[in-house]
Amino acid sequence: MTCFTLNGKPVTSQLPASTRLSDVLRTEMGLPGTKIGCNAGDCGACSVLLDGAPICSCLTAIAQVEGAAVTSIEGLHADGTIAKLQDSFLAHGAAQCGICTPGMMVAASALLAENPAPNRHDVEDALGGVLCRCTGYSKIIDAVLAVGGDAKISPRPQAGQNVGSPIRHLDGQPKVDGSLIYGDDAVPQDALLVRVIRSPHHYSSFKIGDKAGFLASHPGILAVLDASDIPGRNCFGVIPPFADQPVFAETTALYRGDAVAAIVGDADVITHFDEADFPITWIPHETMLTPASAMADGARKMHANRDGNILVRGYVETGDADQALAAAAHKVEIHTTTPFIEHAYIEPEAGYATREGNRIVIHGCTQAAQMDRESLAEILGMELDAIRVVPSACGGGFGSKLDVSFQPYVALAAWVLGRPARICYSRGESMRASTKRHPSDIWLTVGCDETGRISGFVFDGIFNTGAYASWGPTVANRVPIHASGPYVTKDYRANSVAVHTNAPPAGAFRGFGVPQSAVAQECAFDLLAEKLGMDRLAFRRLNALKNGVPTVTGQVFNSGVGIDDCFAALEDSWHTAVASAASFNQTAISDDSPWRRGVGIASCWYGCGNTSLPNPSTMRMGITADGKIVLHQGAMDIGQGANTVITQIAADALGVPVHDVHILGGDTDLTPDCGKTSASRQTFVSGKAAMLSGMALRDMVLRHGNVDANAKIALDGAVLTLADAGGGTLRIELADMPVNDHGYVFMAEETYDPPTSPLDEKGQGVPYAVFGYGAQIVELSVDAALGRVRVDKITTAHDVGRAINPLLVEGQIEGGVVQGIGMALMEDYQPGRTENLHDYLIPTIGDVPQFDHVIVEVADEEGPYGAKGLGEHVLIPTAPAILNAIRHATGAAIYDLPATPDKVCAAIAAAQAAQGRP
């Protein structure tokens, strides 16, 4: 028994003395605002105040707070400084998914209590212990710094002015006060706990022993589930023709982390269960962790129907690349490699399932509720209607929460045992089991003529796709389409291959392989510009894709190609930065300082939506009899802001203020299918569906009133008013009108599916209806004696077609850029070695640069109000721009990511040796 003060009130914990304080808060005290991201002090999500000082509640035994005062996010009273802090977080867009926000708020509150007017360095020191994977930290720093000053005012736009307005997130308040419910925050009290038994070996056959005997000797464990318990198909996969991943491996586990069984029982027993007691025998095989080993002669075949362990190949060809290279005045060859990259969302996979008669209801975090539902129906052998998915808030996804993870285990347990069943992955389990960014091995030869125009481009990429298909086919298909970058490339050949290995399944991660290929292409472009003696930006502008010029797949856009607009927007910053670096370096050399500055640039293009495949979204919008406007918004908001942006679009289409629209989330019983949150498609595809549905609803209302098309719609309680241009006003008493099956007096439901066409055998066709474009300038400093890189400033120019919400556009850019910094400088997932957040490093608040953004708007013909997707684009240019800047600063050419200090140092030494310097 422990007595302490919690949020100002005396409380007593009855839990054992050794229980983690975080667990006491979340369970016994019923305060789930304190998040658990790692249970190791690596992420700070669990921060609380202990006698006013921030600590990690996951590292504190409850007995240790006897007599002390503990303050959790729930106890940060929303008055005075805390109210300002909350408001500032919202006004700056400092909370995206919101999972780190309680930790950030707690840490910031301690700082502000001690120092009401901190500087940037103080804020970094105070918040350095809390990891955020969404925001790129910059807006968090700004939000804390602004607390002492005048409040930043958020607009509340009128009808017709919603699109383009930098309103704050519509769903932000519960994030800053800690009340938002994530996957593990509201599980039923009586839920059983599920623990998945996973392979500790990279590649191993196995045999499960005596289950009945095991159950008999382990009271409290109610079931052992394995492949034999799957009622339907023991297989799932995000791309049905390639589906190959078993819920439970049957005889052979293909990677470390592969699930082989699950135990279900009383939470306490399951928690204390020692996995060494599970009856299983392992027979490990020789491990193939690299494509080279998996493609070697005689390599063991991992999937019966996949010769050579090859999952799929991708190919795009146009013109005659060999001939163009032979004729080129200059030619460069480059080989780049990138490792596995972990998504490292701070919320691990978590959720629960309940059985309701012959239906299964799954609650939890996801990026793709409807796809989860389809997979679950197959696995459970049930009709689609029998599965309901109720998404919780999603504490970060970035691609990995597109694949099903925890869902089959809780669903099966609830189905078999008839009781609610829950799970929350540990950090280690999340890292071992979940998908990763594909490691790449890329060879590129690219030439140009004497004027600098690209002449010949030959690309070969090998992608390590891990044990199962996941999104491997998408990566293999996307890369050859995008590898040219947004440049005119008439003679082009790109091959890609996705190879199975005994590594975690490589899947979707912001950019689907394009960030990897951009490293090769953009670094090669710097080498070509150097051979030409040409300015690197001028070289890119010379080759930039333009309206009316075919892409490498032969697609021609007559409008909307915005890459040169992005480059143009960066001209001044580029020349200033280059001159400033030169002058800095001159001084540094004369001062004998080890520091060198460098400037790099890189670009991106990215097709929004599925590649040459249908990917419709459906939006429903209605008006109730009591005058409520409801948008059934099924595009999962994983922090990026779909709830806000799509509502802004819908509101303008209908002609009402955005703050009058109520959002209904992605519950599959209530909301039509908006597809998955991936491929930068939600603003474009679901946004377009929202626009169409808003317009249809408007049309219906205006027709009902028989008023002109420009009439103004207003709602005053249950009265809808239509005011036409002539001054006439019509009042419609909604309460008198008939209500449809969905509860609406007016309702519209529209679907949008972007027009694409299949690619032919040479990869020619229309893969995407819309591309977005962008470019970034990186200014950085290299400590040449230690190889440490400090990114000083990043200037971005992204063509978003139309910035539906400029504040959220900046948030997406900064978050993606900082993931790009991680990719360039530190991130390296090694199965069995970096399965935690202290060996696997992601950027902290101290690793982020100053930002300057130019939002470019070259309207797209297809996109809603001209908008294009953005989410993935933003990550693509960052890593190559950093590598180019390191080379500019020091001469060091690093093409093997990440550019850790030891590699930078070695590359500087190699560059100096090549120039005959010591």
Next chain:
Amino acid sequence: MQGEVSAVAADYVRVDSLEAAIAALAKGPRTILAGGTDVFPRLQDRPLTGAILDISGIAALGTIAFDGDYWRIGAAASWRTLIDADVPPAFNGLKAAAREVGSVQIQNRATIIGNLCNASPAADGVPPLLTLDAEVEIASAAGLRYLPLSAFILGNRKTALGDGEMVSALRIPAASTAGQSGFLKLGARSYLVISISMAALRLAVDEAGIIRDVALSIGACSEVAKRLDQLEDALRDTTLATASSRVTPDLFAGLSPIDDVRATAAYRLQASCEITRRLFYEQQLNFAKGVAA
């Protein structure tokens, strides 16, 4: 991560005196829990079970104080306690290390002595404490014994603690608190980072600018952080003004770094030499400033 709570009580003993702690240990082995920042992460997500001795409530061990002969750092004193302590400039290196331990959250809980007992090759506290000639006070039912820090940490995760023993304090002889000190840690990111290499330096310089006392140690480049005798000998009784230029790679031969996910061994050696040079250079500048003033 499962947010589980346990009905299976650990054998958890929380004490408020060293005597009670020793008495508990005399009855059988226990995991000693202070700040919890190593004990809990080691469990991954498992609950804390087994026999626990919580010493975080021993107020007498929570302080840092000078007793006339020694500076004593109690076993329950946190890095935060050190950062806030009024101690001589020779502790500046240790304070700099304290500010680089994990994060503010970790510094507020983690103890200096826990850092030693955890015996990681990358323990931030060890190099600066080696330059202060710290001694480890080990308590047991048999009384107190003292070991030099270098004899206490025996290897990766290995210490000289025997059955029934615990570290009660560190003591730093007054004679070793002369002069100035510095610390540099090299990692692949800011905050929450495990060192690739780190260097701690303590220097006493006479009025003529001659180095009279020098202590230099390197961490994360051998199984246990090390003082570099060869380097100290080479620089003792020489002029500080040119010391940094006389820090040469051959003086680091005593180190035995490894290749791992954080860096190559070759880089660790090179970087250790570089950060050591910078520590000397920083002291050169400070001394020059002091003379000018």
